Amino acid sequence: MGIFVDAFRDGLAMLVSGATDVWTIILVSVQVSGAAVLLALVLGIPAGFVLGSKRFIGRRMMLVIANTGMGLPPVVVGLVVAMLLSRRGPFGNLELLYSQPAMVIAQLVIALPVVAAVSAGAVSAVPRELRLQARSLGASRFQEAFMTLKEARMGLIAAVAAGFGSIISEVGAVTMVGGNLAGKTRVMTTAIVQYTRMGDYGPALALAAVLMGMVLVVNILLTGIQSSAERYER
Numbered sequence: 001m002g003i004f005v006d007a008f009r010d011g012l013a014m015l016v017s018g019a020t021d022v023w024t025i026i027l028v029s030v031q032v033s034g035a036a037v038l039l040a041l042v043l044g045i046p047a048g049f050v051l052g053s054k055r056f057i058g059r060r061m062m063l064v065i066a067n068t069g070m071g072l073p074p075v076v077v078g079l080v081v082a083m084l085l086s087r088r089g090p091f092g093n094l095e096l097l098y099s100q101p102a103m104v105i106a107q108l109v110i111a112l113p114v115v116a117a118v119s120a121g122a123v124s125a126v127p128r129e130l131r132l133q134a135r136s137l138g139a140s141r142f143q144e145a146f147m148t149l150k151e152a153r154m155g156l157i158a159a160v161a162a163g164f165g166s167i168i169s170e171v172g173a174v175t176m177v178g179g180n181l182a183g184k185t186r187v188m189t190t191a192i193v194q195y196t197r198m199g200d201y202g203p204a205l206a207l208a209a210v211l212m213g214m215v216l217v218v219n220i221l222l223t224g225i226q227s228s229a230e231r232y233e234r
Helices: 002-017 020-053 059-069 074-085 100-124 128-136 141-151 153-168 172-178 188-198 201-233
Strands: none
Touching (some): 020 153, 100 153, 128 141, 188 201
């Protein structure tokens, strides 16, 4: 157990001392994953609403794609995004490879189908009769959509949690497109891997604790919102 005691002591000392590199890693992680989650919600919830409430040609295929995307291997996403952004790729002139925007793109590709699929399931669970009733009472399309999303809010909270969880602990894609550059594209997951390979367990354990704390706080907030919604329904 000595290895854990020593690592805990070293990691705590590093966090308390405010070591620049550690806090920079944490900040980059929040920036990249935060931007990816927000974009996934902005794009994924409307897409999920359409898939869950509308009937159109190709809908089943799009649902299959979204559900398949929930199990998309991050290394595959990293490979494809890296090829697209490489010098020989179609978007190589943008020079985004090994940058934070490239990492956001990769994480967005991972989170988007998760958010869309979970949102579609939540919306499709709303009784169609409610939408028809709202329409018969003169509700506009916007009002009908707002009512549907309000009824599906429990599932939408789950979509937020699923989207966040799919990328915050991801390491493969961000390594491939970000390059793990110190002070620029190094995030908590890639730093933990690097420190562990070096046998420097103190910083690795400290970042692991921060990562777990971040996940815990987000899920506490989402659970609180979910509980409030349940009390409202009663």
